[in-house]
Amino acid sequence: MKNTLSAILPLAFVAMFAGSSQTANATEKSYSLVLTKPGEPVSIDIEVYRGSITLVGYQGDTIEISAKTSNFIAKEKDLEKVKATKNPNNSKRSSEGLKSVKRQSMRLQIEEKNNKVEISSEVSNQHLDLVIKVPQRSSIDVELYKGGDIDIDGISGGLELEAYQGMIIAKNISGPIVAETARTDIVVSFTDFSKVSPSSLTSHKGNVDITLAKAIAANVNVQTYQGEVFSGLDKDFVVVDEIKKHKKGQKQKVVLGGIMQAKVNGGGQALSLISYSGNLYIRKGK
Amino acid sequence: MFDEKELMFQVKAGQLSQLAILFENNKVQLFNYFIRTGNNRSLSEDLVQETFMRVLAYRSSFSGSSTFKSWMYGIARNTIAEHYRKNKNQTLNCDMDDEELINEQTLAEEYETKQKNVIFNKSLASISAEDREIIVLSRFQQLNYQEISTLLDCNLNTLKSRMRNAVNKLQMSYQKLVGENN
Amino acid sequence: MNNQDIIDWKIASLANNNANELTKEMQTYLKGNSPLQAELHFIEQFWENDIKPEITPSDKLDVNFYQMLSRAQSAQYDSSAQISVHASASEEKQSLPLIETVKRWLMPTAIAQFATLSLVFALGFNLNQTSNNQQNSEQYSGLQKEISSLTTVLAMSMLEKDTASERLSGVAYSRQTDLSDPLLVKQLITLLARDKSTSVRLAIINSLGQLSSFDSSEQQILTLAIKEENLLVQMELCRLLLNYGSIDIKKSLTEQANLQFLKPEVREFIQTQLTVLYI
Numbered sequence: 001m002k003n004t005l006s007a008i009l010p011l012a013f014v015a016m017f018a019g020s021s022q023t024a025n026a027t028e029k030s031y032s033l034v035l036t037k038p039g040e041p042v043s044i045d046i047e048v049y050r051g052s053i054t055l056v057g058y059q060g061d062t063i064e065i066s067a068k069t070s071n072f073i074a075k076e077k078d079l080e081k082v083k084a085t086k087n088p089n090n091s092k093r094s095s096e097g098l099k100s101v102k103r104q105s106m107r108l109q110i111e112e113k114n115n116k117v118e119i120s121s122e123v124s125n126q127h128l129d130l131v132i133k134v135p136q137r138s139s140i141d142v143e144l145y146k147g148g149d150i151d152i153d154g155i156s157g158g159l160e161l162e163a164y165q166g167m168i169i170a171k172n173i174s175g176p177i178v179a180e181t182a183r184t185d186i187v188v189s190f191t192d193f194s195k196v197s198p199s200s201l202t203s204h205k206g207n208v209d210i211t212l213a214k215a216i217a218a219n220v221n222v223q224t225y226q227g228e229v230f231s232g233l234d235k236d237f238v239v240v241d242e243i244k245k246h247k248k249g250q251k252q253k254v255v256l257g258g259i260m261q262a263k264v265n266g267g268g269q270a271l272s273l274i275s276y277s278g279n280l281y282i283r284k285g286k
Numbered sequence: 287m288f289d290e291k292e293l294m295f296q297v298k299a300g301q302l303s304q305l306a307i308l309f310e311n312n313k314v315q316l317f318n319y320f321i322r323t324g325n326n327r328s329l330s331e332d333l334v335q336e337t338f339m340r341v342l343a344y345r346s347s348f349s350g351s352s353t354f355k356s357w358m359y360g361i362a363r364n365t366i367a368e369h370y371r372k373n374k375n376q377t378l379n380c381d382m383d384d385e386e387l388i389n390e391q392t393l394a395e396e397y398e399t400k401q402k403n404v405i406f407n408k409s410l411a412s413i414s415a416e417d418r419e420i421i422v423l424s425r426f427q428q429l430n431y432q433e434i435s436t437l438l439d440c441n442l443n444t445l446k447s448r449m450r451n452a453v454n455k456l457q458m459s460y461q462k463l464v465g466e467n468n
Numbered sequence: 469m470n471n472q473d474i475i476d477w478k479i480a481s482l483a484n485n486n487a488n489e490l491t492k493e494m495q496t497y498l499k500g501n502s503p504l505q506a507e508l509h510f511i512e513q514f515w516e517n518d519i520k521p522e523i524t525p526s527d528k529l530d531v532n533f534y535q536m537l538s539r540a541q542s543a544q545y546d547s548s549a550q551i552s553v554h555a556s557a558s559e560e561k562q563s564l565p566l567i568e569t570v571k572r573w574l575m576p577t578a579i580a581q582f583a584t585l586s587l588v589f590a591l592g593f594n595l596n597q598t599s600n601n602q603q604n605s606e607q608y609s610g611l612q613k614e615i616s617s618l619t620t621v622l623a624m625s626m627l628e629k630d631t632a633s634e635r636l637s638g639v640a641y642s643r644q645t646d647l648s649d650p651l652l653v654k655q656l657i658t659l660l661a662r663d664k665s666t667s668v669r670l671a672i673i674n675s676l677g678q679l680s681s682f683d684s685s686e687q688q689i690l691t692l693a694i695k696e697e698n699l700l701v702q703m704e705l706c707r708l709l710l711n712y713g714s715i716d717i718k719k720s721l722t723e724q725a726n727l728q729f730l731k732p733e734v735r736e737f738i739q740t741q742l743t744v745l746y747i
Contacts, residue, residue, distance in 0.1 A: 041300050137301055139631070160632050160665075176633035178667050195310065195534060196303045196541070198636040200667035204699050225703065225737065259674070270640065274670060276700055276733065302541050309533055317525040331529045338533060342540055406514060424483040425515055431484055446476050453479060457510050 026070045029108070033063035035135075037115050042138040042157075047120040051128035052148030052166065057136035057155035063117060064133035067108055069126045149184075156192075167206075175199045176269075181206050185278070189285065193218050198270040207278040210271075211285040217268035223259045226277040232284045235262040290354035298345045308354065309338055315427055316362060322422050323366070323415070333369065337362045356433035359423065363437075409459035417452035424449065469497045471504050478508050482515040535622070538637065542625060620649045627655055632665040639671040647678050657685065661692055666700055673704040677712055686717045693721070694729045703734050710741050 626638030
C-alpha cells in the first residue's frame with residue numbers, strides 16, 4: 001500500500017520515514033513539496049550515496065518526489081540467511097527465539113527554504129531510486145556516488161551533475177551544464193544552448209556523446225588524450241591550442257591532448273567536451 | 287518554438303537568463319530597424335544594447351496586454367527619441383545608400399534587381415519619417431496591425447488610412463525616381 | 469466599392485499575413501482598372517521583394533549584452549541574500565524613476581557593480597564615437613586599460629560564485645585580461661588547487677598558459693602536479709609545464725624523485741612529449 005503525503009515546508013524541515021509500503025525488501029514513498037515562492041527561481045541540490053536519480057521537468061510548480069529503496073544487493077543474501085542462532089563471532093548475547101528484524105527504514109532527508117531544496121541520502125547499505133518531477137526552470141545540482149545513473153529530461157535551468165559510478169544522461173536541455181563522470185559515459189542532447197555561461201562535460205575514461213539541435217550556436221571545444229573524436233557537424237574542428245615556443249618552422253599539428261574547436265552556426269558560448277581515454281561524439285540533431 | 291510573452295513573464299519573475307533567448311530572437315531585426323530608420327551601424331548597435339538594458343530595467347512593467355515585440359519596439363522608439371534629445375547637435379545620419387551597408391550577398395544579385403532595390407531604398411528614404419516608420423514596422427519588423435496600433439497608440443481605422451497614404455507616397459516617389467532614371 | 473477598399477485589402481493581407489481572397493465584387497471592380505492593378509502590383513513587389521538583405525551586427529553587440537546580463541544576474545544573487553532584511557520595503561509598490569528602480573534591484577552592496585555597468589556602457593559608447601587621431605588613440609588605450617581592470621573585477625567576482633558554470637565564466641573573463649593582475653592569478657591558482665569541479669580546474673590550467681611571467685608560478689604548479697589525485701588535472705598540469713615551463717622546471721619534472729609520484733598514464737605522456745620537444 002502506498003502512502004502519499006503532501007507536506008508544506010516553509011522553513012527548514014528534516015524528515016525521516018519508516019518504511020510504510022513494503023514488497024520483499026523494498027520501500028516506496030511519495031512526496032509532494034510546495035515551494036515557498038511559487039513562480040520564482042528554484043534551486044535543487046541532491047546528494048545520494050547509492051542509487052539512481054531521475055529528474056523530469058514539467059509545467060507545474062511543485063516538486064513531486066517518488067523514492068524507492070531496496071537493500072544493497074550484495075548484502076541481501078546475507079540478510080536472508082540470518083539464523084536465530086548465536087553468531088560465533090559475537091558470542092556475548094543469545095538471539096535464540098528472536099526473529100531478525102530486517103532494516104527497511106528509508107532514510108531520506110528533504111529540506112526546503114525560500115525555494116532552495118535539498119534532498120540527501122547518505123546511508124551506504126541502501127539503494128535509493130529517486131524519480132522527481134520539478135518545475136522546468138529549476139537549477140539542479142546532483143551528486144551520485146554509487147549505483148545507477150543520473151537521468152535528466154526537459155529542464156531549462158542550469159545543471160551541475162557528478163556521477164562516480166553510473167552514467168549521466170540528459171535530454172531536452174539547454175544548459176548551462178557542467179557534468180563529470182569517472183569511467184562511464186555522458187550522453188547529452190541539447191534542444192537549445194544557453195548563451196549565458198559556459199558548459200563543460202568531462203569524463204576520465206568514459207565517452208562523451210552530445211547531440212546539438214540544428215539551430216544551436218556554440219563554440220564546441222574537444223580534448224581527448226587516447227580517445228577519438230567523431231563529428232557530424234558541418235563545421236570542421238581546428239586546433240586552438242598554442243604551443244608558444246615551438247611555432248617557428250613547424251607545421252600546425254594536433255598536439256596530444258590539445259584542444260580543437262568548431263564554431264557552430266557562427267559560434268556562441270563555450271561547450272567543452274573532455275576525456276582522457278573515452279571517445280567524443282558530436283551529433284547534429286533536428 | 288517558444289512563446290515570447292511567456293519568456294518575458296519569466297524574466298519578470300526573476301529568471302534573467304531567459305532574456306538571452308529574447309535577445310537572440312530579436313537582435314538582428316531590432317538592429318536593422320535602427321539602421322532603416324536612419325542610424326549608422328555603430329549607433330544602431332548601441333541602441334540595441336540600450337533597448338535591452340531598458341527591457342531588463344523595466345521588466346516589472348510588462349503586463350502582457352500587447353505582444354513582447356510590440357512592447358520592445360515601444361521601448362526602442364523611446365530610446366531613439368531620448369538619444370536625439372540628448373544629442374541635439376548631431377544630424378540624423380540617413381545613410382541608407384551607404385556602401386558600407388551592402389554586404390557580400392548583394393554582389394551576387396542580378397543587375398536589374400539591384401537597380402530596382404536601389405530605387406526602392408531611395409524612395410523609402412525620401413518619404414517622411416512618420417510614413418517611413420509605419421512601413422518599416424509592418425514590412426520589415428513584421429508587426430501586425432494590432433501591434434502597430436498599440437505601439438503608435440492610434441485606432442485601427444486611422445492606422446489603415448495612414449498606411450494607405452504612406453504606401454501611396456512611396457509609390458509616387460518610386461515612380462518619380464524610375465522616371466528620372468530612364 | 470472604391471480604390472481605397474482594394475488597396476486596404478491588399479496591404480492588410482500582406483501586413484497581417486492573412487490570405488483573404490478577393491470578393492466577387494472586388495474582382496469585378498479590379499477588372500479593367502489598370503492603374504489600380506499597377507498600384508497593387510507595386511505594393512506586392514515592395515512587400516515581397518527582398519529589398520535589402522538584413523545586416524548582421526558585429527560580435528561586440530553579443531559581448532556587451534551578455535556581459536550586462538551576467539552582471540545583472542550576479543547583482544540579483546547578491547541582493548537575494550538581503551531580501552529578508554529589506555522584505556517590508558520591497559513589498560510597497562511604488563512607481564520610481566528608472567535610476568531608482570535599477571538601484572533597488574541591484575541593492576547597496578552592489579552599487580560598485582552598477583557603477584561598473586554604467587561605466588562600461590559609457591566607455592563602450594564613447595569608444596564607438598572616437599575618430600582616428602593622436603589624442604583619441606591615447607584616450608583609447610587608457611580606456612582599454614580601464615576596461616581590462618573592470619573585466620578583472622568581474623572575473624574575480626565570478627570565480628567566487630557557487631555554480632561551476634559561473635566559475636567557468638570567471639575563467640573566461642580572466643583570459644580577456646591577459647592575466648596581468650597578480651591578485652587574479654593568485655585567486656586562479658588557489659581555485660585550481662581546491663575547486664571541486666574538474667572542468668573548472670582544467671579551464672584554469674588552460675588559461676595559465678597566458679601568464680607572461682610563467683616562471684614565478686611554475687614551482688607552485690609542479691608541487692600541485694605531484695600531489696594531484698585527479699588524472700586529467702595531473703595530466704594537464706604536466707602538459708602546461710612541458711609547454712611553458714623553464715628548462716629547470718622540466719628537468720625537475722622528469723627527475724625520478726618526482727616521476728614516481730605521477731600516475732602511469734601521465735608518465736607515459738611525458739615520455740612521448742620529451743621525444744617531440746627535444747628537451
